[in-house]
Amino acid sequence: MRDRVGVFTCSAEGRAYLGRVPGVSMSLIRGDQDLADVLNFVLFRMGGTSTPAGTQPYSAEEVHNLRANPIETTNFMETRAMILQRALALCPRSGK
Structure with a gap:
């Protein structure tokens, strides 16, 4: 996760x-x-550097709404890979 997790925030x-x-x-x-x-x-x-400049912090309200709709899948690895691939395509630091 270190210096990588921020890439997820390149997409909603x-x-x-x-x-x-x-x-x-x-x-x-x-x-x-x-x-x-x-x-x-x-x-x-x-x-770290994987989090794009200008990324907004999570708020309690946002977390509350997200928690109300947990991901439901039997293949988390595939789901994560697809979401990450789409985020990377939008990320200003797509080389990371």
Whole structure:
């Protein structure tokens, strides 16, 4: 994830994926603001240079809405790969 996770935010679909993936949406962190803080830490600290300039932090309201619609698939690897590929195509740093 380090210096890579930010690429997901190059598309609205990728950004939503980060909040809808079961490990996040079904997290034991129940407070939406607390979970937004964790997502923002991952995105801005761990994501480093992969997070495009101008990326907005997650808000509690956004996290609440994303958690209400967790990803439902039996093939998370394929789903993630497709979402990441589409995000990379839109990313200003598509070489990462």
